[in-house]
Amino acid sequence: MKLDQIITSLLEIDAYKLSMGQAIYHQFNDYKTTWTFKCRNKDVFFTHEMVEEIRDQIEAYCNLRFTEDELAYIDSIKWIKGSYVDFLRLWRPRYEDFEITTNSEFGLSIETKGTWLNTSMYEIPVLAIVNEVYFRMKYDYNILIESFKKRLDEKYNMLKQGHWYAGTFSEFGLRRRLSAEAQEMVVEKFSHLNDTARCASKFVGTSNVYLAKKYGVTPVGTMAHEWIMCVGQGNHKHNPAYSNWYALDVWVKEYGILNGTALTDAITTDCFLKDFQLTYATLFSGVRHDSGDPIEWGEKMIKHYESLEIDSSTKTLLFSDSLNFKKADEIFRHFSGRAKVAFGIGTYLSNDTCVDPLNIVMKTTACNGEPVAKISDVEGKGMCKDPEYVDYLQRCIDWRMSHE
Numbered sequence: 001m002k003l004d005q006i007i008t009s010l011l012e013i014d015a016y017k018l019s020m021g022q023a024i025y026h027q028f029n030d031y032k033t034t035w036t037f038k039c040r041n042k043d044v045f046f047t048h049e050m051v052e053e054i055r056d057q058i059e060a061y062c063n064l065r066f067t068e069d070e071l072a073y074i075d076s077i078k079w080i081k082g083s084y085v086d087f088l089r090l091w092r093p094r095y096e097d098f099e100i101t102t103n104s105e106f107g108l109s110i111e112t113k114g115t116w117l118n119t120s121m122y123e124i125p126v127l128a129i130v131n132e133v134y135f136r137m138k139y140d141y142n143i144l145i146e147s148f149k150k151r152l153d154e155k156y157n158m159l160k161q162g163h164w165y166a167g168t169f170s171e172f173g174l175r176r177r178l179s180a181e182a183q184e185m186v187v188e189k190f191s192h193l194n195d196t197a198r199c200a201s202k203f204v205g206t207s208n209v210y211l212a213k214k215y216g217v218t219p220v221g222t223m224a225h226e227w228i229m230c231v232g233q234g235n236h237k238h239n240p241a242y243s244n245w246y247a248l249d250v251w252v253k254e255y256g257i258l259n260g261t262a263l264t265d266a267i268t269t270d271c272f273l274k275d276f277q278l279t280y281a282t283l284f285s286g287v288r289h290d291s292g293d294p295i296e297w298g299e300k301m302i303k304h305y306e307s308l309e310i311d312s313s314t315k316t317l318l319f320s321d322s323l324n325f326k327k328a329d330e331i332f333r334h335f336s337g338r339a340k341v342a343f344g345i346g347t348y349l350s351n352d353t354c355v356d357p358l359n360i361v362m363k364t365t366a367c368n369g370e371p372v373a374k375i376s377d378v379e380g381k382g383m384c385k386d387p388e389y390v391d392y393l394q395r396c397i398d399w400r401m402s403h404e
Helices: 015-027 048-061 068-076 082-090 116-138 141-160 180-190 209-215 225-233 240-255 269-275 278-283 294-307 325-335 387-403
Strands: 032-039 098-101 109-115 168-171 202-206 261-263 286-289 316-319 340-345 360-367
Touching: 015 082, 015 116, 015 209, 015 225, 015 240, 032 116, 048 098, 048 116, 068 082, 068 209, 109 116, 116 141, 116 360, 141 180, 141 325, 168 180, 180 209, 202 209, 225 240, 225 261, 225 360, 240 269, 240 278, 240 387, 269 294, 269 387, 286 294, 286 340, 294 316, 294 325, 316 325, 325 340
Parallel strands: 168 202, 168 340, 261 286, 286 316, 316 340
Antiparallel strands: 032 109, 032 360, 098 109
């Protein structure tokens, strides 16, 4: 079974890959990273035929280049600089950076090694390819897309009619979408949500830069965990318990007050707050939640802003962890009037069908030849090949939390 090409434009990438990419290009262009694919589903297996198709799709992706029209669009984003656009004009994915085999318990192993500038850009297209290959080759795709359309219509109508209130939200579903077709249906449909004044919820944009360009909505995204992990732990002279400080500092050097939503849970939110003091809390427009209880996290953020004598109602709490409209409604109502509340909603919008979605990730596992790790606010979301390094990182965090 041979599929049509899945990734047809280098713009099919999450916006935060460009915001991080520009900072990497200007400040860390000599860093090297290793990325490792993992499937968290226990009952999923990739057949040999699927792996061959994934390999062919990645090779086709590596033959793409940015067009001048696409580069002009990137250049129009207010926080993008001309020097980075010039770099992207020359940039291409390198198939030589990929190692794709069947050597894993779920039948698929993908590892990428190379410059951080390159390997960071591969994560999202690779995950989108793996998802679409799996669902098209495992199931009757026509049945899946019909169930997807039905559920999408139901969600849209419930939101339009005011059964849920999702405040300000964006679509974040590229990495785990059912297909390119499915994600485009979502963005096209919700781009009309606010054509009339009847709907109180507001659709802002999508993380998918290609669809943002096509439908005239905002490309949404700032930083990911890789930024804090590689900036903070990639320089092995740094104490990794201060990863957030290093990452926030160089982000401000790159962007000033632009493009400022800080991610809190790379090495636990409590450790993040040690570094998120008055200067950074003032410069960054808000913070993003990606693990743990959202209500507890939001209350902690508001209390922290208040301790710094910052009006929390001027700051954005962005929630992006396993959301649906019902959860968004509950979170919004809880914090309404106390902070600006926004949501990034992924799999629930881009891959809600009659079968369970894949829970797949591709994570940075090494930087400059040494392990890096994420220790989030809940167990099970981290990924590191070296348990001894995870233990070392945890001890560094514990020491700092008990001595400062």
